[in-house]
Amino acid sequence: MPDQITPLPCACGQCALQAYGSPIVSAACLCSDCQQAGAFLQSLPGARPVLDHHGATRFVLYRKDRVCCVKGAELLRAHRLSKNASTRRVVARCCNTPMFLDFSGGHWLSIYGGLWPAGTLPALDLRTMTRSKPEGVVLPEDVPNPGTHTFSFYARLLWAWAAMGFRVPKVDWVHGDLDAQ
Secondary structure (H helix, E strand, O other): OOOOEEEEEOOOOOOEEEEEOOOOEEEEEOOHHHHHHHHHHHHOOOOOOOEOOOOOEEEEEEEHHHEEEEEOHHHEEEEOOOOOOOEEEEEEOOOOEEEEEEEOOOOEEEEEHHHOOOOOOOOOOEEEOHHHOOOOOOOOOOOOOOOOOOHHHHHHHHHHHHHOOOOOOOOOOOOOEOOOO
8 A cells, every 4th residue: 555645743733744555563562661751751741641551652663764754843852761772752842742763773663653543543463562561451362462572573574674675764854852851
């Protein structure tokens, strides 16, 4: 479905991404970093929830060459869990909407599931990094719940990278860091 265009606006509509084609995978991450970052991001003034009732962060992964910012790039700010972290979580500063997670050196963007209008979020393929789930959480068995990333997860990423000619496009439309503690 390379012709499919998915508009992904922030909560107030001042910033918007577009994703083209089909996603690589639709996942919920329960790693401790996503839990920590999710708790912080959803605590920002006016922010939407990031963590679900299991403590997971919902993402839809797209090739970097199939995502662009079509509006409000000047509003995008990066949040890192530590000064030297290679992972940045990008927020639309106008309304504190989490937009995507970018792994430095990665060929994909993990777009926050909260950007999809109600009823349009791609179906969940799997939960990952469940070994870090919060104590007492019992996950449903509606999708695979591996403790770490699986071979098939990495295979999907590798297949997408091969389809890109093993390129790693730069996401250079984020303007500065999130000024929040």
